[in-house]
Amino acid sequence: MADEAQEHLLEAAPENGLQGGVKIEVRDLTKVSDKDVRILNKVNVDIPRGVIMGVIGPSGSGKSTFLRSLNRLWEPASGSVLLDGVDICELDVLSLRRKVGMLFQLPVLFEGTVADNVRYGPQLKGKKLSDGEVYKLLALADLDSSFYGKSGGELSVGQAQRVALARTLANEPEVLLLDEPTSALDPISTQNIEDVLVRLKEDRGMTIVMVSHSIKQIQRIADVVCLLVNGEIVEILEPNQLSEAKHPMAQTFLQLS
Numbered sequence: 001m002a003d004e005a006q007e008h009l010l011e012a013a014p015e016n017g018l019q020g021g022v023k024i025e026v027r028d029l030t031k032v033s034d035k036d037v038r039i040l041n042k043v044n045v046d047i048p049r050g051v052i053m054g055v056i057g058p059s060g061s062g063k064s065t066f067l068r069s070l071n072r073l074w075e076p077a078s079g080s081v082l083l084d085g086v087d088i089c090e091l092d093v094l095s096l097r098r099k100v101g102m103l104f105q106l107p108v109l110f111e112g113t114v115a116d117n118v119r120y121g122p123q124l125k126g127k128k129l130s131d132g133e134v135y136k137l138l139a140l141a142d143l144d145s146s147f148y149g150k151s152g153g154e155l156s157v158g159q160a161q162r163v164a165l166a167r168t169l170a171n172e173p174e175v176l177l178l179d180e181p182t183s184a185l186d187p188i189s190t191q192n193i194e195d196v197l198v199r200l201k202e203d204r205g206m207t208i209v210m211v212s213h214s215i216k217q218i219q220r221i222a223d224v225v226c227l228l229v230n231g232e233i234v235e236i237l238e239p240n241q242l243s244e245a246k247h248p249m250a251q252t253f254l255q256l257s
């Protein structure tokens, strides 16, 4: 990846008074499939703290694999990922996944109430969240107190996605990984989630890496966008500069999406 591209990322670091600096360093990250096909090929990128990074690229280019490699849902074949300078392979997987929370395209809620779901992570560590703490987490995910006692079956997909977000936030993550988190949602639910993500970045300095097929969404909320093609990062740009991307796939992708 060109040095120039990396500079875009570092320039996007927050000017909101929160601590800046590199949060995630990805070094020569390579992932090979069982059939010996390279899914990620020597990916290098520094992701600053307090930035929303959008990841785009054609289907099969390795976006989900990249995301899953950041919290060891997929183990790399070679290369490394450093979180605050510490190789994630040196961290206990459970504590890594608390620090680096993840949301998927479709939310899966556990049995029980919304409050049970939100309490789940802290409970595994022996901590019972008070009602007030649960309400605060719901509010962070833009859900009012009426959701507290509801069950998953009573929720729309958009509401369930926000409950899944509140459940992730209960673990006090420093990084959020989002794999097309709004692709199954209507425009209003999408906007709710986008607003929450921007607030988490601005108020808490959270680092957010989001795969999205929507260029418009990337342009609405991302600070930088990273284009993956055939398992390689070929461009890192500010969202409003996407039309200036030099890689031929970028133009095709822009026209089709």
Ligand SMILES: Nc1ncnc2c1ncn2[C@@H]1O[C@H](COP(=O)(O)OP(=O)(O)OP(=O)(O)O)[C@@H](O)[C@H]1O
Pocket (backbone or CB within 6 Å): 033, 034, 039, 057, 058, 059, 060, 061, 062, 063, 064, 065, 066
């Ligand atoms: N568990 C797996 N085992 C083997 N190959 C896999 C596995 N998961 C994904 N792949 C392959 O890795 C490549 C990248 O897949 P990945 O899901 O990361 O792409 P993507 O860019 O997220 O695609 P999409 O936009 O369609 O979700 C694809 O060729 C896919 O077939």
